[in-house]
Amino acid sequence: MRGRSRRIVWAGLAVVVAVAVPQTAWWDLNHTVFAQAVVSGLLIGGVYSLVAMGLSLVFGVLDIINFAHGALMTITIYVSYLLFQNYGVDPYVSLVVTIPLMFVVGVGIQRFAINPVMDAPVHNQLLLTLGIAIIIENLALVLFTGTPRSIELAYARNEFDLGVVTLDFPLRVFGAVVSLPKLIAFLVALLLAGVLYLLIQRTQLGAAIRASAQEPEGAELVGIDVRRIYMITFGIGAACVGAAGSLVLPFLFVAPTAGATFTIIAFVVVVLGGMGSIPGALVGGLVIGLTQELTQLFVPGAKFLGVFIVFLAVLLFRPEGIFGKAGR
């Protein structure tokens, strides 16, 4: 109960700040930039949440810390890019391809690479996934070279008449600019997060996954094929981060190291939100997105500095994260 009342206090403080700050002189001068930072932070935070959820799920069920998580995203960024460049496939449509593809890739990686080290010491698991990340990223380098590429969506600056309201992109919200690709990424990310949540909480597969996470031996006893669950879970985690890859294609540079940043961010989010907690990943993603953009506002060119400081602070003071249970 004390934990919950503390959270209420924090939420209350946030509301007070949100109401009081706009009354200050500083706000009059800077609110546009500030609003922009908040909006950008939330938008990218949604994508971070999706990426982190996959990581958190994998950790919660398999107890594996997957250093190759972001590299999986690199795969789908390139796949979606190729589909767009060579066949004109819209990145959001390519989700139909990339999500199942990454599921299969994830299952494969779990089956052939991760499974052998499930009982090995933690550092070996980290090293293994690190090796996989190195392979994927450098294969991308070999196949596509390091030249960064990008795509431009033809309809990114269009007007959309939704009947009741007309949206003219880029939107202006509280003086902040909201671009269409980022908004779509945010919304789809949240949508997929919701789908994932329902999958885990409301389906039989989800129940089997939760059982395998909490009590693998007990789950075996009641007839759950835990090995298969592990493969499926890893596949789902890969599919999440893979989806994120297709979503960010319209507004990020395509380069072999594109996914690497997301690995680091995903770790920070997962530790912040609590390893194994899906709601934690959601909240954590938004918080980190905000941290990133707000730090950029106050210390230009060092947005990840703030992220890492938060990371270290969480590791030291509350390693179980916001939604985790205390006592590692």
Next chain:
Amino acid sequence: MIRLRRIAAASSRDLLILLGVVAVLALVPLGVSRFTLSVATVALIFGLAGIGWNVLSGFAGQFSFGHAAYFGLGAYTVAVTFTKYSISPWLGLVLGGMVAAIFGLLTGWISFRFGLKGAYFALATFALAELLRLTFNKFDYVGAGVGIPIPLAGGDSWGSLRFENTPAIRYFVALGLVALGTLAVIIIKRSRVGNRMLAVREDEDAAASLGINPLRAKLVAIAVSGFITAVAGGYYAMFLMFVDPDLAFGPFISVAILLRPIVGGVGTIWGPVVGAAILSVLGEVTRSLVRDPPSFLQVIEGVNGLDQVMFGLILVVVIIRAPDGVIGLFRRFRKRSSQ
């Protein structure tokens, strides 16, 4: 007692092996190209960095994914003290080692006091290295993103550790540093300090029940580890005549540092050196294949990153099939053939 004689013999055996290895490696500069000598020198430098890493992660069992922090601190200390204050790089190496040791003690103390272990500790080391990289990127005193170039001496200079005319000397100095590092490790492993690290690695509670202070053992490990790796970093700066934040603190440096002991054999005395030898050979073979491939491999000509793919594959294969590295394989083979 037979056992005591055997223990004394083991120590002298290690020293003999060290002399043997140094003697063999000293022959490398004879009859190899300047380029190959450079490659060999870099292999030695990263071997030394790996020797340092091995003390913390292999002996004390605290896996570090951010050893570039120490490497970079050593590199920058040498670069800054030499270019701004004309301090001899020899002294700079020692100073760099001390800066790294202090950094290790401070961050180690905070991390261990807060009970960071295993994966969380590894992630924290990674975050620290990145933090240093981002910070050094912003400060003009250390050249910010541009880095610090080290001026050419226009010849050989023992005092300022620059050997542009005679790369062989550069190689021998590196070899000397590796020999010193290995000697230090040999001494540590048989000493009280080293044995305590091993105990803490295996079981902290059991170690404490035998009068060992786990925090102290880990702090000593991190300080020694940081010092050795920083010396390697400092020497690397003089080798490259340049240092910048990515080169010093980048994640690929952390990976390169840990890859050698992992492949060679974590927690062993010779693991880092064996690993460095294997990886540098494989790396060079791959790179020369890419530069000038045979006709049936024409497609890989000029391709970037193939050697890294190979390193990744090696890491994956080693972890799955031979987590104790090459030396571990060798020991298993010896045990099986003696049965």
Next chain:
Amino acid sequence: MSTILEIKGAIKRFGGLTAVDNISLDVAEGEILGIIGPNGAGKTTLFNLISGAIPPDEGEVVFNGERIDHLAPYVIAERGVVRTFQIVKPFGGLTVFENVLVAAFLRRSDPLEAAAHATSVLEYVGLGAFADRQSKGMTLAGRKRLELARTLATDPKVLLLDEVLAGLTPTEGAEMVTLVKAIRDGGVTIVVIEHVMAAIMALSDRIAVIHHGELLAVGLPSEIAKDPKVIEAYLGKEFHAPD
């Protein structure tokens, strides 16, 4: 005989449960004190309080006239109060010899001296032939003996043995009892937690009975066997004192 270890009014609570409830106990130098009691009575918690694994909420632990409660476990071990663990904790990646060597370094800093001492301790407990074996490959009896050897190598003054006979065959158990007696004869004070009734009754000079965290009775084994409170606590199950 002087008192070497005193527990004064120790209390330890875990949430709503009082695991150790106002226990006061004196241990005489050179004696073997057995501690018995039903499972969950608080015996291992008491050990944890003495060895420093957890601090008492109230009360003191005094060793050789100095308070050792609230000190770190390694400090207490350094002072001479050493324990074994209910579930043995060998240094798995090290050989049997290396396990004991680590412990020998507590009082000796020279590697050769420590090695000599470790070797003699191994011979003493009968593990000399296993010196180069991987410790994780040893049988349970071997690992228990190794744990004992480790503690001995620190030259302890007080040894806390936590169920050192559990899981051993009667033969192995008898060997262990002989060893423990020999250790005491060498001048070490020993406090033993044990469930194997016959063994602890034969081994101990005095016995303390703990039940529900409270000290039920302390005395000679023959007295304890006849104590009605003790018999009631055990429902007279495995209770046959050697007459």
